[in-house]
């Protein structure tokens with residue numbers, strides 16, 4: 001049956017205990033019968049009118065956003081920052097805060113379901129809660145089978161304004177990989193500095209650096225808001241397979257695919273509300289090469305290239321000898337399996353900001369703070385600050 005059959009209640013006309021029979025009509029004068037019939041027809045028309053208008057307004061609330069969300073996403077235009085805004089944005093990124101306050105507390109072992117994981121979650125939550133923009137932080141805990149038995153995972157999703165129709169997503173994973181210990185240094189644990197402590201710290205610094213601007217944006221009730229997603233369980237426990245990897249992103253993408261948005265919609269879900277899924281991973285080593293992975297988001301990759309060049313020309317990047325060092329379109333080293341995959345398969349537009357080739361110390365106990373390149377981390381954060389500001393029109 002059509003949707004309308006569920007919306008309508010069957011029209012019930014109560015005739016006061018019995019039908020209007022022929023003998024009733026005989027007892028009534030002709031004029032009164034005519035008036036009675038006229039009133040009955042008018043009442044029927046009014047009831048029908050109410051039902052029809054209810055159905056029509058239902059269509060507006062449920063169907064139009066499906067069209068609008070997609071159309072608005074495709075036609076979304078970034079705001080180009082002026083040279084003075086660019087200087088202000090670059091200055092708001094605080095390298096010391098990024099390193100000391102945001103990054104250091106994440107540089108611990110943080111396997112899913114452990115105290116380390118909980119400590120990092122608390123760090124992220126308390127950092128975002130301390131900001132004035134007013135983030136809504138949601139935890140998404142779930143249990144899933146792994147080669148090591150059932151494990152409890154927890155994604156963390158922070159939304160600037162949950163009532164906003166569309167979202168720009170900045171994403172990274174906060175879990176660390178379970179690596180076998182080194183027999184020569186059994187006390188060493190895998191810290192995953194680039195994988196992905198640095199991207200998490202960069203996202204916290206972006207929220208801190210843009211705090212005032214994000215707060216002002218929220219007051220304007222814009223069509224697009226910012227959402228920060230910290231995935232758990234990106235890493236596999238054993239050999240990487242479709243089942244043993246991407247635990248958090250698979251879970252969240254499925255939940256978003258079945259959660260109506262705007263609330264009550266029967267046609268659109270939180271997935272359609274994602275304008276762009278920007279995934280940060282394997283960042284923090286010197287001289288990263290970041291390639292464009294998807295044609296349908298190439299115009300947004302161009303904005304990253306432009307931001308790097310403009311910041312360089314204004315002398316706002318450090319240890320950055322040429323104007324285009326990180327973001328390059330003319331290279332492609334093949335696809336990468338990462339947290340974007342479950343969203344990509346569901347049609348979400350992806351911008352994958354990942355160093356390819358991977359850092360030389362990838363998935364080794366040497367992925368530590370000592371091997372990070374601080375100017376690169378600060379430069380990338382400045383570039384992303386410009387990108388976010390331009391996307392959201394801050």
Ligand SMILES: [Zn+2]
Nearest residue numbers: 177195235363
């Ligand atoms: Zn990894």
